[in-house]
Amino acid sequence: MIKAALFDLDGTLLNRDASVQVFIKDQYVRFYQWLHHIPADLYTSRFIELDQRGYVWKDSVYKQLIEEFSIRDLTWEELLNDYISQFKHSCVPFPHLHHMLDELQACGIQLGMITNGFGKFQMDNILALKIEPYFQEILISEWEGLKKPDPEIFKRAIKRLNVKPEECIFVGDHPEYDVYSAQKIGMKGIWKKDPHRTGVKHADAVIDNLSDLPRCLRSF
Template structure:
């Protein structure tokens, strides 16, 4: 019997691709005085390219942008501070996020989250999505001192929820970091399909939309 569901954040609950597009467009407009010599489409597309879907931290991204576009009057540190303080205002949830969490919570399922990233930054995004109250446990890699795909962070989560691995499902968009890593310790791994990643062939189930999760759980 499934007693708990654990989630990844970026690409699973938070539509990070859409959020980044909103953020970088807003940043360009907010800092237009210093960026106006760069076409908006070029600035936004280059940021997204350098960001590599969040796998490159923004100090490196902004250093490269300052150099490539010969930006004067702004430092990379100021651009990074803007990212850290303002990104939370651009968070875009995936469709049906709150309805899905309401269904699971109403059904007596415990909820947890495991996400890689910086603690305050990720928590700000969670708060912006207005989902923090749903979760009994939220583990963020910076604060835990360990990150996915290390099995330790998964073991900590299920220990804190007082459940066995076989009583848990992990839902994520990354085949290795989310699905396979959870399966290694005995959890069910559900892949939230990402069209820009290769398929998670060994996933216990695949969903395209968060609204499918409740039915998916009943199949286990």
Template sequence: MIKAVLFDLDGTLLNRDESVRMFIERQYDRLAKLIGHIPKDQYVSRFIELDNRGYVWKDKVYQQLVDECKIADITWEALLQDYVREFKNHCVPFPNLNEMLKELKSNHLVLGIISNGYGQFQMDNIKSLGIDQYFDTILISEWEGMKKPDPKIFLRALEKLKISPNESIFMGDHPENDVKAAQHVGMKGIWKRDFHWDHVEADSIVNDLSELPLVIVNLSK
């Protein structure tokens, strides 16, 4: 019987690709007087490329962007602060996010998030999505002093929820950091399909968040 469902954030609940694109386009528009010598398409596409789906922190991204694009009227530090301050205003959820979470809570499941990243930044994004009230525990790697795929962060979350691994599932988009790492500690690993990966071995695969409640029913049999 499944009693707890834990989630990754970026690429699972938060459509990070769309959120980043929306943010960087609007950053260009806000700061056009300072960076307008660069074509918008170039600024946007190069930022997304350097960002590498969030695996490169933005201090490195902006330093390189300023250097490559010969930006002189604003510092990389100011661009970074704009990112930290404004990104939360551009968070795009995947379809059916709130409906799915409401259904899981109505089924008396306890819910959690385990996310790699900076603590306040990720918490701001969770609150921006309007979903923080659904979760019984939220673990963010900076605040925990460990990150996925370290098994200890999964076990810490389960301890907080007072749930054993075989009574829980974890859903995420990354084959190693999410699916295999969760399976390694005895949880069911659910893959939220991501076009960056061809095939992932998982206990179940979800294309749309609305599919998850039925997946949980089937795994509970």
């Protein structure tokens, strides 16, 4: 019997691709005085390319943008600070997020989250999505001193929820960091389909949308 559901954040609950699109367009407008010589679409597309879906931290991204586009009188630190402080205003949830969490909560399922990233930045995004009250435990890699795919961060989460691995599911978009890593300690790994990734062969279940999850849990 499944007693707890653990989630990844970026690409699973937070539509990071859509959020980045919103953020970088707004940033261009905020800093138009210094960026007007760069076409808006080019600034947006190059940021997204350098960002590599969040796997490159933004100090490197902004340093590269400053150099490539010969941006004057504006530092990479200023752009980075803007990213850190303003990204939370651009957070886009995946459809049915709150309804799905309501359904699981109504069924008595404990909820937890494990996400890699910087503590305050990720928590700001969680608060922006208005989902923090749903979760009994939220583990963010910077604050835990561990990050996925280290099995210890998964073990820490289930210990805090006071459940056994076989009583838990983990839902995420990354085949290795989320699905396989959770399975290695005995949890069921559910892959939330990501159009950028293919070849997930060993997931216990696959969902297209968050609304599919309650039905999926009933099959275990």
